[in-house]
Amino acid sequence: MNVVEIDGLTKRFKRGWRRPDTLAVDNLSFTVREGEIFGFLGPNGAGKTTTLHCLLGLLRATSGGGRAFDLPFGDPDALRRIGFLPEYVNLHDYYTADGLLNYYARLSHLERTKARERVSYVLERLALADTGRKQLSKFSRGMIQRMGLAQAFLGDPDLLILDEPTSSLDPIGRKEVKDLLVELKVQGKTIVISSHILSDIESLCDRVVIIRDGRMMATGTMDDLLTTSEGVRITSEKLPVEAVREIERLGGVVTGSETVFEIDLPDRGSEYEVIGILRKHDCPLGAVTPRRASLEDVFVDIVKGDQPQ
Amino acid sequence: MSVLAIAKDQAGDLLRRRYFIVILILGLAIIGLYIAWLALIKRFAGAQPNMPPGTSAQNEMMTQVGVVFLQASLHALVAFIGTAVSVLLMCFAVRSEIARGTVRMVLSRPVRRYELVLGKWLGCVFIVFIYSLVMGVLVGVYDYYAFGRLLAFVPVSLAMGFFKAVLVGSVGMALSMVLNPFLSAVIAYFAAAETFLMISGFFSGAAEQIFRIPFYILPSYKSLDTFWQIMAGTSIETADVAYPVAHAMLYSGLMLLIACLLFRRRDLI
Numbered sequence: 001m002n003v004v005e006i007d008g009l010t011k012r013f014k015r016g017w018r019r020p021d022t023l024a025v026d027n028l029s030f031t032v033r034e035g036e037i038f039g040f041l042g043p044n045g046a047g048k049t050t051t052l053h054c055l056l057g058l059l060r061a062t063s064g065g066g067r068a069f070d071l072p073f074g075d076p077d078a079l080r081r082i083g084f085l086p087e088y089v090n091l092h093d094y095y096t097a098d099g100l101l102n103y104y105a106r107l108s109h110l111e112r113t114k115a116r117e118r119v120s121y122v123l124e125r126l127a128l129a130d131t132g133r134k135q136l137s138k139f140s141r142g143m144i145q146r147m148g149l150a151q152a153f154l155g156d157p158d159l160l161i162l163d164e165p166t167s168s169l170d171p172i173g174r175k176e177v178k179d180l181l182v183e184l185k186v187q188g189k190t191i192v193i194s195s196h197i198l199s200d201i202e203s204l205c206d207r208v209v210i211i212r213d214g215r216m217m218a219t220g221t222m223d224d225l226l227t228t229s230e231g232v233r234i235t236s237e238k239l240p241v242e243a244v245r246e247i248e249r250l251g252g253v254v255t256g257s258e259t260v261f262e263i264d265l266p267d268r269g270s271e272y273e274v275i276g277i278l279r280k281h282d283c284p285l286g287a288v289t290p291r292r293a294s295l296e297d298v299f300v301d302i303v304k305g306d307q308p309q
Numbered sequence: 310m311s312v313l314a315i316a317k318d319q320a321g322d323l324l325r326r327r328y329f330i331v332i333l334i335l336g337l338a339i340i341g342l343y344i345a346w347l348a349l350i351k352r353f354a355g356a357q358p359n360m361p362p363g364t365s366a367q368n369e370m371m372t373q374v375g376v377v378f379l380q381a382s383l384h385a386l387v388a389f390i391g392t393a394v395s396v397l398l399m400c401f402a403v404r405s406e407i408a409r410g411t412v413r414m415v416l417s418r419p420v421r422r423y424e425l426v427l428g429k430w431l432g433c434v435f436i437v438f439i440y441s442l443v444m445g446v447l448v449g450v451y452d453y454y455a456f457g458r459l460l461a462f463v464p465v466s467l468a469m470g471f472f473k474a475v476l477v478g479s480v481g482m483a484l485s486m487v488l489n490p491f492l493s494a495v496i497a498y499f500a501a502a503e504t505f506l507m508i509s510g511f512f513s514g515a516a517e518q519i520f521r522i523p524f525y526i527l528p529s530y531k532s533l534d535t536f537w538q539i540m541a542g543t544s545i546e547t548a549d550v551a552y553p554v555a556h557a558m559l560y561s562g563l564m565l566l567i568a569c570l571l572f573r574r575r576d577l578i
Contacts, residue, residue, distance in 0.1 A: 058577045076419035084417040090410030106314040107418045
């Protein structure tokens with residue numbers, strides 16, 4: 001089941017009289033399935049935040065649109081099931097941490113008893129329990145980010161939309177948040193993450209969409225995107241110099257240490273010959289896997305390239 | 310429920326801010342100044358030695374005029390400050406939420422846009438009410454000092470000042486949805502029917518008629534002023550209160566509706 005369906009979404013911003021409009025999102029279409037962690041990637045100014053804001057009803061689509069939980073964007077019944085962390089977390093900083101969460105709980109129509117339980121839970125879960133009575137204006141940037149996450153999780157939403165969730169967090173904080181997201185996925189929650197920290201996206205997401213200039217450039221599962229069509233990697237624990245020479249003659253690149261050697265082959269098909277060389281030299285075969293590019297490489301290729309993939 | 314939560318947040322935020330304390334201190338200072346002024350008038354009002362015959366009655370009349378003027382101007386000043394506070398609060402209420410970026414936190418929850426506008430408006434109205442209440446007590450203290458009793462028209466005058474403040478503030482709030490909030494406050498303050506009636510007086514023929522058109526569209530602020538009624542010493546009749554208050558309430562409601570409609574279509578960047 002699709003939790004979010006974006007269908008031909010276009011958003012233009014008017015820049016004033018006699019000035020051309022800015023096209024932020026151009027006929028964008030994709031879906032987010034129930035229970036998945038979905039990565040939403042793109043360089044700065046690609047239209048990620050605009051798309052997310054359209055989804056929440058904060059911005060009105062110029063044309064096209066979509067549905068969240070089978071309801072139009074911005075519908076209060078859909079928003080009841082959505083938790084949102086904006087890129088720049090601006091909170092009502094005259095509140096204390098629990099005061100603010102209680103205010104947001106009222107806006108989320110949580111019952112008083114449930115609100116109290118959820119406020120305690122999210123403060124505890126995001127390591128903010130000790131700061132419940134501290135005024136937000138005295139919070140550090142990292143603590144504000146945690147508060148942003150706390151308010152997003154507050155209503156126990158079915159869909160979490162997180163714009164740069166791990167920015168401003170230290171490595172421990174980042175790990176805690178990643179663990180929390182995995183835990184939420186196990187609980188069946190759907191999570192949409194927009195982030196520039198590609199290692200986080202790579203380790204967390206099931207599927208991603210990459211956009212540039214408001215247009216979709218690539219989409220698919222992480223395996224689809226990271227597995228290059230050509231190229232194989234073979235590992236072996238032992239590799240004599242003669243074998244290395246033979247492999248290099250076939251176009252393979254050998255890297256590694258004394259314990260594990262990695263043989264990268266640029267083309268499919270030559271792996272059988274390499275396996276033969278390994279047998280000939282009595283080298284144990286470790287693994288034969290399709291070569292995986294890093295998300296960073298794929299992202300750079302797609303964003304710098306001209307054609308959608 | 311959301312409306313009340315937003316109203317409570319808005320009122321709480323405004324009460325916490327220092328400028329509300331400043332306004333209250335200003336109110337106290339004004340009352341203190343008026344009491345001192347009244348004391349001076351009373352002191353010099355008595356018969357002086359070597360006074361020419363017949364000047365005593367004239368002196369007493371002038372004193373009476375001075376006391377009434379003080380009374381009327383105090384009410385006008387309280388209403389002016391209340392209106393200024395109201396229009397500034399209402400013009401910045403929604404716009405500051407947008408400027409701070411906190412509006413995204415509110416409207417990404419199941420809160421309808423009209424609920425945000427209504428909640429902000431109610432919070433500001435509550436603050437103006439508190440201001441009117443506090444100033445009412447202070448004006449009561451002044452009256453008791455000046456006349457030795459509480460005057461019947463005082464609560465009526467303060468109530469009309471309150472409704473005027475809400476009316477001007479509501480006009481400002483509607484304007485602030487499309488204009489700069491400070492500019493909205495200035496326009497709202499002067500966009501009264503009477504202003505255009507006065508302007509039309511400088512013209513004749515078609516121009517006069519054109520300048521009269523806003524007179525029939527814009528709200529009347531003057532009908533909510535009590536300065537001249539207090540100066541003339543005429544009693545304030547029920548109709549004098551009911552019609553302007555009904556006009557203010559209806560027009561405020563209309564402005565609130567326009568504010569909600571304008572905010573509904575707005576992109577929140």
